[in-house]
Amino acid sequence: MxxxxxxxxxxxxxxxxxxxxxxxxxxxxxxxxxxxxxxxxxxxxxxxxxxxxxxxxxxxxxxxxxxxxxxxxxxxxxxxxxxxxxxxxxxxxxxxxxxxxxxxxxxxxxxxxxxxxxxxxxxxxxxxxxxxxxxxxxxxxxxxxxxxxxxxxxxxxxxxxxxxxxxxxxxxxxxxxxxxxxxxxxxxxxxxxxxxxxxxxxxxxxxxxxxxxxxxxxxxxRHLTRTQVSFADTGALLPALPSAHGLERDHGRVRFTVDSEKVASVLPALAAARVTSLRVEPPTLEELFLRRYGERIDGGDAT
CATH class of the missing domain: 3.40.50.300 (P-loop containing nucleotide triphosphate hydrolases)
Structure with a gap:
């Protein structure tokens, strides 16, 4: 072109x-x-x-x-x-x-x-x-x-x-x-x-x-940001997930984000914890945009 x-x-x-x-x-x-x-x-x-x-x-x-x-x-x-x-x-x-x-x-x-x-x-x-x-x-x-x-x-x-x-x-x-x-x-x-x-x-x-x-x-x-992973909360003890960020339990679901290129690295641990239903969502452009600019603004670079 x-x-x-x-x-x-x-x-x-x-x-x-x-x-x-x-x-x-x-x-x-x-x-x-x-x-x-x-x-x-x-x-x-x-x-x-x-x-x-x-x-x-x-x-x-x-x-x-x-x-x-x-x-x-x-x-x-x-x-x-x-x-x-x-x-x-x-x-x-x-x-x-x-x-x-x-x-x-x-x-x-x-x-x-x-x-x-x-x-x-x-x-x-x-x-x-x-x-x-x-x-x-x-x-x-x-x-x-x-x-x-x-x-x-x-x-x-x-x-x-x-x-x-x-x-x-x-x-x-x-x-x-x-x-x-x-x-x-x-x-x-x-x-x-x-x-x-x-x-x-x-x-x-x-x-x-x-x-x-x-x-x-x-x-x-999308490789510059994180992908969201969520699944139904069974109450089971989760193994350590070194690549996960912001893990939380809320309204019967477990949610965390993971660097997009490392999504595959958390799947074996989730399978070992007997997670049977998993939702993996790539970040939207809006999430990417806010992540790119929002962190800088929060950090004081708002010029």
Missing amino acids: STVIRADGLRKRYGRTVALDGLDLEVASGEIHGFLGPNGAGKSTTLRILLGLARADEGTADVLGADPWRDAAAVHRRIGSVPGDVTLWPNLTGGETIDLLSHLRGSGRSATYRRERERLLHAFALDPRLKGRAYSKGNRQKVALVAAFASPADLLLLDEPTSGLDPLMERVFQQELRRVRERGTAVLLSSHILSEVEQLCDRVSLVRAGRVVETGTLADL
């Missing part, structure tokens, strides 16, 4: 505030790449640089083989984007806004575009006749999503794209994202809905204090 986004050593300051501190990022064609981090980690600043809306103080950014700052017009013809807080022209209808954005990308007059536009309006249950000032937050978000999906794109940059959407519309969004991936479109998805990222993303980058601290598939990242 070819590389669609390559960012090396991005640094950006706003006065005394360090927004990016040497961020590296790589996204391949045809992948959905999750971009996760706490508020203020640098996600939105990174997206603004990739869109050519801000210029990095140091480092390089390559989007679709071009510099997004110098070649912004050419890059924008090949990408779609959705911000987390959409602002519309108040006197244009939703349909007019979608058409205008598609014209700017050079695809607003094609028959393919018109078919996709109508299909997406129906899928997202959006009335295109209302003025921008009449839309709720969720419907403003739908306008941006329809505009992004209706025109062919090699890359989608999405910053909290489902903000304000109800669960049904979130499901439609997920279906559309899978559809564009099948066509080979790359997606960089910044989201706080970790279950959404877990369902959709091929790889994930975790960002903190302006740097990417971990990158990999969910399977790769």
Whole structure:
């Protein structure tokens, strides 16, 4: 797969505030790449640089083989984007806004575009006749999503794209994202809905204090944390489990965590204790995320 986004050593300051501190990022064609981090980690600043809306103080950014700052017009013809807080022209209808954005990308007059536009309006249950000032937050978000999906794109940059959407519309969004991936479109998805990222993303980058601290598939990242093991409490004396952490008995069950790569090491001891029913659950992305950042915050590193 070819590389669609390559960012090396991005640094950006706003006065005394360090927004990016040497961020590296790589996204391949045809992948959905999750971009996760706490508020203020640098996600939105990174997206603004990739869109050519801000210029990095140091480092390089390559989007679709071009510099997004110098070649912004050419890059924008090949990408779609959705911000987390959409602002519309108040006197244009939703349909007019979608058409205008598609014209700017050079695809607003094609028959393919018109078919996709109508299909997406129906899928997202959006009335295109209302003025921008009449839309709720969720419907403003739908306008941006329809505009992004209706025109062919090699890359989608999405910053909290489902903000304000109800669960049904979130499901439609997920279906559309899978559809564009099948066509080979790359997606960089910044989201706080970790279950959404877990369902959709091929790889994930975790960002903190302006740097990417971990990158990999969910399977790769799960090796950095612990897996939860639980079973019915028979009251029997358990043998020593050197790899277990936080063993507790609660509501008739025994629970503990174990380093993911050492799960197999506790199974013989549990079999010797005649445990007959066992539940082993890999950590969710949310557990991984909180473990990665929560321990540092609790330890005083909350900058």
